[in-house]
Amino acid sequence: MRFLFVAPRYHTNQVEIVKGLKDREHEVEFWVKYTEKIENYSELTPKKIDKSNIFCLFLREKSYIPSCKEVYLNLKRYKPEVVIVRDINLFSFVVSIISKFFVNSKVILYTQDPTLIQKNESYLQKLKRRIKRIIGATISKVAYSPVEVANVDNIHNKNNLTNSNIYFVPFVVKELENTMRKYFKNNKINILIIGKYRPYKNLDLILKSLKYVNELDRIKITILGQVSNLSEKSYFERLQKQIEIGKYEDIVKLEANVEHSEISKIYNSNDIFILTSKKEIASISILEAMSYGLCVLSTNINGTASYLQNSDLIFESENEIDLANKLNHLINNKKEIINYGREASIIAKTSTNFESYYNRLNEILVKEFNFPLLNKEERY
Known part of the structure; x- marks a missing residue:
């Protein structure tokens, strides 16, 4: 299966996810707006998508809208089956719209908003969340997050918490060998x-x-x-x-x-x-x-x-x-x-093992898109 991840940059927290998918013989690409000095390219080198030349004429220097032509041509080349976009922004919006309408990809919004929220939220908090949900729906009807609560003090009283309609999918960290480490x-x-x-x-x-x-x-x-x-x-x-x-x-x-x-x-x-x-x-x-x-x-x-x-x-x-x-x-x-x-x-x-992430992602794809994760042998 072909996966495409879209994010401002290739963050450390995505490296083990990319590795796990590739180990299961899925194809993976990662598109970014920019790169930073300390990044781990052991599994792949992210593809930097250029700014739109047209929109750059009207925007401030730091503003970013991806080149629609470059996005379109790369989507037609790669034809991703699953697209996972990081948060609500113009980069995610452009890629999700083009991939849904021209490549028929299954698009999922990856956010770091909490999956559990307080029942007694203020009216303003509820309004902000509702607006964000409406905007997010233009990118995808489905969102997942590795965050349960924004403030851990709240988790001790789960009666005051309610689901935010975001799936919980854990972070993945490298699984280490069972060795007795030395301390002090x-x-x-x-x-x-x-x-x-x-x-x-x-x-x-x-x-x-x-x-x-x-x-x-x-x-x-x-x-x-x-x-x-x-x-x-x-x-x-x-x-x-x-x-x-x-x-x-x-x-x-x-x-x-x-x-x-x-x-x-x-x-x-x-x-x-x-x-x-x-x-x-x-x-x-x-x-x-x-x-x-x-x-x-x-x-x-x-x-x-x-x-x-x-x-x-x-x-x-x-x-x-x-x-x-x-x-x-x-x-x-x-x-x-x-x-x-x-x-x-x-x-x-x-x-935080890859198996937990993979199973949760499969649940989302099956429930929301009727599209189970298949490895290479199952696909062909």
């Missing part, structure tokens, strides 16, 4: 944070929390991120200055633009992973960290925090004292770090 390299509690050097990632939260952490000599912190423009470079330099002012040079290390091939080694060298973002729609990095057996701490405003299945590992967004309290507890209870890490590894294997 160099007799330290090693802490890892991964995120672009941008303000919304709130990487300085960990630096603010350190003045409330009791035994700094027992921890080592590594922060990894992308520096690909002046804004990210400025944020990186600001963090470096904060480290110098706080005299944390022996505790905190910043790294930029680390090769993807090195990430596995880095995960295996750390014990705790922290997501510090002010608001994260759906972090894939915490799921990757879980698969490597790290004890994961996440802010409550993160669409994938529900995968943790343990409220003790959730701290309040932008609250450095709450984060410090969690760290102090773990520093004084090192066995819990190992236990949480091993639990996380099991959860990742059972909740």
Whole structure:
């Protein structure tokens, strides 16, 4: 079966999905608006679709409408049977309309909106959701998301939640071999944070929390991120200055633009992973960290925090004292770090494997389109 994915860029959270489909002998293409410095092209190289020359004359430089001619010619060449488009935007709209009418593709909208919403939403929230649903219907009648709730605090009282008419389909992370990992390299509690050097990632939260952490000599912190423009470079330099002012040079290390091939080694060298973002729609990095057996701490405003299945590992967004309290507890209870890490590894294997994704996707295609997923042998 021929799959086409359409998204602003080829994000890490799609790599294992592409791999899983190709392993089952499906064909896959991935079309994007742009590429970024740190991307994983081990399974495929995404195809960049040019802007429309006509519309560019009337739009601002940063605006993007794909070339309808290029989209049409590539659709006629590839003839995708299933098209999965990322979110509501002009790129998704153009590809979905042309693929439905000229290639007869089955189009699914991939969103990161929550599949469960609060029953007591305000009128304005309901109105926004209704408008978004109407606009989304022009792209596809069907949507799926890997996010259950936007704020994990809400999941503990499911009586207050209702279905948003979006299918839940989990993220997929790489399944690792069953090896007993070693913890506490160099007799330290090693802490890892991964995120672009941008303000919304709130990487300085960990630096603010350190003045409330009791035994700094027992921890080592590594922060990894992308520096690909002046804004990210400025944020990186600001963090470096904060480290110098706080005299944390022996505790905190910043790294930029680390090769993807090195990430596995880095995960295996750390014990705790922290997501510090002010608001994260759906972090894939915490799921990757879980698969490597790290004890994961996440802010409550993160669409994938529900995968943790343990409220003790959730701290309040932008609250450095709450984060410090969690760290102090773990520093004084090192066995819990190992236990949480091993639990996380099991959860990742059972909740974020490709088989779960594939089965859910098949359910959607059968129910909504009467179009089951068939492998190569079943098709011919």
